[in-house]
Amino acid sequence: MGNEEDHYLLFLELLNETDNTTDLSYVVSNAAQLCSKKILNQFGARFIPVFYYANFLLSYLGNGLVLFIIYKYERLNTVTNIFLLNLVLSNILFASSLPFWATYHLSEWIFGMALCKIVSSAYFIGFYSSILFLTLMTFDRYLAVVHAVAAAKTRKRAYAIIASVTVWCISIVASVKELVLQNVWESPFNGLMCDESGYPEDTMERWRLVSYYQQFLLFFLLPLFLVMYCYISITVRILSTRMKEKCRTIKLIFVIIFTFFACWTPYNIVILLQAIQTHDSCSYSESLDYALYVTRNIAYLYCCISPVFYTFVGKKFQSHFKRLIATKIPCLKRHISLSSQSTRTTSQRTPHSAYEYKTDRQRQTDRNTHTQGGTTSF
Template identity: 80%
Template sequence: MSFDDDDTQYLDFLDLLNETENTTDPNYLLSKTVRLCQKTAVNQFGAQIIPTFYCVNFFLSYLGNGLVLFIIYKYEKLNTVTNVFLLNLVLSNLLFASSLPFWAVYHLSEWIFGEALCKIVSSAYFIGFYSSILFLTLMTFDRYLAVVHAVAAAKSRKRVYAIVASVVVWCVSIVASIKELVLRTVSRNHLSGLVCEESGFEESIMKHWRKVSYYQQFLVFFLLPLFMVMYCYISITVRIMSTRMKEKCRAIKLIFVIIFTFFVCWTPYNVVILLRAIQMSMEGEESCDASDRLDKVLYVTRNIAYLYCCISPVFYTFVGKKFQSHFKRLLAKKIPCLTRHMSLNSQSTRTTSQRTPHSTYEY
């Protein structure tokens, strides 16, 4: 090839370059460097703590909720509003806990269970999580009716009311989780391997749906239940203070413990959720360090919330004298040598359910 040919090709290249520069749309020009945050450190942090937390939550949930379920089956009947709500709370927690082993394996390596289970496990995870919060709130509201409006609620607090309310809670939870069934797919990531995540639309649309999920979680499944729980228990406390109920101080202490535990376990996680939503809503470049710190805090606070979600039926049932008596009877039957160390009183068990509505807090 001659030097003239080289000069000709070089001139043609300059002409093409000038033509490209002249026809470039200024809207596509970037005035700053776009940095992509590598989540390697965050993923390693998650792989270290999440599987352990999920396994602990799984075993505690099935142990505690299974025990409550067995006691309901053995000693109770589903002819009361409280037992219907309690049964549904246990089922929602078992549904939620059943997804945790899948996520534990996922955080250790990659998603190896296929696309169908990706959708099913994700849906079960959120349906169980959302319904658990709503059933806890519903049980609190039912206690409020039983104590504060005992006479008026005596006619309405029937088994049909409990069944209808439970169906509504399940429907709301399913509707809130439907996007998981639609958007969750399995794809291959060059860094993480097979991933089970929301995809299928443009990034702007997916970002919008993630923000909707965060605000939905904070407003519908935290702020509203928190206000209802606080209002109901404050009203119950005022009502108990105005009665001659025995062990009044112990009942008020229990109410304080319930509110405090609910607030401490749920507030940090939902504050982080709100911060993530605000962070996604803000225009401009976010700091990778700040994003990583928020992700790590999310891992820790989320597992605290999940732990409360798993053990809540035990917390809500075994503080009551009736369930304590059932548990003692069960232990005495399975381990006879413990009988002499327990004060079983079957008469107190029968009379507990026949007391006034204020006996709900006679622990």
């Protein structure tokens, strides 16, 4: 009993010392501010599932059509077709995760821990690899047009396979964080959540910053600068030739650069603002969340339809599509002009597109160029 009284008196003494202290380091002036996300979550529950399901359907229809045309009319003996096939597969992988996220936003995560990690990883692997394959295809076009003679020696099937494997490896490594940090936990307000959890908050915050800067630098700025450099170089080279369709080609190049920039820039600016966020106000944080919802879906839409956009502006794939329509819908055959040559033969012997032209030096290396993968389709 005496020990208990001693302990109690000691406690009172310490309490009085704490009350009388004048050391300002004891004073905590910053109050923790809790922001209600109820309205934001309601907006997401209405807005996100619609966009995700629409992106899923568009991606499967568009990428499935490109995949079918490659299977039916093309062969995987060209660099362009290998890259295009990998781009289609990356978009299909990405789109396959969208129905899971749409269901999640409608209610809660009902698919278990394993699918939480797998779907999260597939989502980012497909997203990152899609960006890199778009960039790789642009760089390959640059080589085929600006450095056509040298490219005839290097643009072989092995080069395409090694480059594709490298892209997949980079995308997988960049997505390992999702496999490790994603966990399922139960929120008292929102039910089962598939989110980054299970680690100290400072660790989680550090990884979030790594993700933000990785996304902005590696998967936006670098591809954007490379795409702009390649297409500007292609434009300069085309302007120096006597191409008959020079104006049409330059317009297509401008459309590609503008579309890439318009779709990706807003999303990545929002990501950067989240990474360097200095305002603690709820209204600022909520505005960023709303902006992220909208800009992210624009970027995802471009990611899903990019193979269609990149292939069907070219005459070769337009010819394939017309032939496919004429075959499947005979009543439209008389309204569609088709070349008399076999499409497969044409695609193998004359793979030249709106980007392609012949210089005196190229005429000497045509046979090598055709046998080693041709030039790029546009």
